[in-house]
Amino acid sequence: MTKIAGLATRHHIVLLPGGVLPAEPAYAALLQLLGEHVNAVVKDLEVYSGEQPPPDFTLDLEVNGILREADVHGFDRFHLVGYSGGGASSLAFAAVHGERLLSLALLEPAWAGNDRTTAEEAVWRRFRALEPLPPAEFMAGFARLQLAPGVEPPPPPDGPPPPWLAKRPAGLRAFIDAFENGDLDVTGYERSTGRSTSRSAAEATPTTSAAWRIGWRRSFPTSLSRSSRSATTSTRHTGSSRSASPTRCSHFGTAANPEIRQRLTARS
Secondary structure, eight states, X not given: OEEEEOSSOSEEEEEEOOSSSOHHHHHHHHHHHOOTTEEEEEEOOXXXXXXXXXTTOOHHHHHHHHHHHHHHTTOSSEEXXXXXXXXXXXXXXXXXXXXXXXEEEEESOSOSOSOOOHHHHHHHHHHHTTTTSXXXXXXHHHHHTTBOTTOOOOOOOSSOOOGGGGGHHHHHHHHHHHHHHXXXXXXXXXXXXXXXXOOOTTTOOTTTHHHHHHHTTOSSOEEEEOOTTSSSOOEEEETTEEEEXXXXXXXXXXXXXXXXXXXXXXXX
């Protein structure tokens, strides 16, 4: 599903949601604020384009979907924004098609390569442990892992769940497998832009290496936002500057509305 706001435009933007909430409700409030100088396309993730994820799903499918969406709308170069699973997909796109981007904004990307810290590896094992669970237990456990320690999930709202929620357990499992087996190859960015992504050892950290390397000596600005719920330091990166980002108790606070958070964090 695609929705366009502000057809008389100067700035072209593609926005990708996380792995749970669909694109339109995730960015509805933002679209209302954008003026006529912005052509904003909100794009759902390819993993949910069918009834089930493809058995051989990788982030290449998401990368190709972003490229196709940009081409359909005549975006030669554009700004790309991705949250959570959409952030991981956007980072993968930048690594391969960096020449198409004017800027890259990553909001708590769910994956940035497999060069993880010890703390990140511990969190990753907890996500992998959810995979054998039945769908309802999987979603409840997945949502609880997004909450800061000591934060209790809210009670579920009244009424039936939205139809799109039924696809999420399989889609999230597909993303987890894709992350586990993925390889973020930044040499594709180097080839497409002619820019080096090398950094000194003092500047490199496992948690931000991929985003920094792609943005380093780059042809487009890159920003990375991570919350305190992540297993990483809460920082915001824009170019080579850093400043503290707002601390939140829930990863879902970035895009989801309260009702969705209630449904996702309901105890099974």
